[in-house]
Amino acid sequence: MLVVLRDAWATAVPDRKDRHGSLPPLMLALTVVTGLVDAFSYRGLGHVFVANMTGNVVFSGFAIAGAAGFSLDASLDALAAFAVGALLGGRVARGARAHRGRVLHLALVVETVLVLAAYVIAQAATTPYAGTSQYVLIALLGLAMGVQNAAARALAVPDLTTTVLTLTITGIASDSRATGGSGGKAGRRLLSTAAMFLRRPHRRRHRPARGPALPLLFAAMLLAAATIAAFTLTWSDAAWTDPT
Template identity: 75%
Template sequence: MHPVLRDAWTTVVPDPADRHGPLPPLMLALTMVTGLVDAFSYLVLGHVFVANMTGNVVFSGFAIAGAAGFSLTASLAALAAFAAGAVLGGRIAHRARAHRGLVLHLALAQETILVLAAYVTAQLAGPAYGAGTRYALIALLGIAMGVQNATARALAVPDLTTTVLTLTITGMASDSKVAGGRGGKIGRRALSTTAMFVGGLIGAVSVLHGSPALPLLLAFVLLVAGTVAALTLTRSDADWTSPL
């Protein structure tokens, strides 16, 4: 099997003896969740991200400069909510650090509840979101994505950060054979990028041709599946469960 294909395959169907065990496919699913949720936030809530904080920092500058369509308040609200979620995710990671599967399960449970709350809020608000609904959704989703990002950081599965692709794409290019590198991990990095793309694509199609809140429902379904899968991982005592 070609090294790139083998790398992709072992990400989707990992070797149980690998240091990260069954975590990689779950992190891929969370990457798709990011695409779905950010598609909703950007297209429905205005020019604001709830997972991509680099974007919000830049958007804040745009808003201060007076660019149309950008809200400083919304960007700052997303940043604050994300930071609060990262604190919550960090507390989970530190308390359950002895078992990486437990860290993931507890974090996913929190994220699932928050995304469900966002979906219910969006549905109850109807087709037109007022300012209160908009900021409630930014808060709920920002916290959820902060939890996810802190958890991904704590688990530290290589090239699967779930919310940031800048370093992933940089790694594909700078480590390639064209650049003089060994070309390692291209399959996994490409999968991560594709998962984000597919999540964003499905989210955008859902908003533009379906229901505005549909991306949140799809993200919730993925999170429920991930939470159930992670629950089974909490019973494992394999080497991958130990802290890095």
């Protein structure tokens, strides 16, 4: 347990000489953003994810099979927007590929603008979201998550992909001491998994419903803070900034 806590602390408060510098806590913040945004999309936009594309492929299959509550158009909208966002994120990453801090900062600027725009539209639109507002929100958030995932891929911080937890959870189990492994990085992997669950809590009974767009507001605020933090990294010439 002490090793796990030490590893978790090193992820949240990394040493300046760490190979990935100050990137790990910022990637954790983006994992929280993923949880918030996907919680909003699933609960507010129908059975659709804007970050978890595996889920959308499954939902598309359900829709084709005629299962109630699933929209093929919504899933395809999310898939297309995510792909375009990943393309944009890839261009951003290659444009600043000589400096990892600049890659993250530029990607965060784009993502923050997209999520903030989605929040403004979600606040102005009537609920439940349907028609044009639904598809515009899916497109904006899908673009944002595509950019984020492309940046995370370019930065390549181990076990902090910000979206896909399948390999992270597999690593916790397969590398554990129970299997004869070293148990290394368990703290980081557990933090990454926990961060995904830090999304909007369920509404309590007998209390008025809060704005359905509240998760997007939290996500935009977190992204703005991360963008400011990432800006301070763009001036660093430490070894971790070099992608090679």
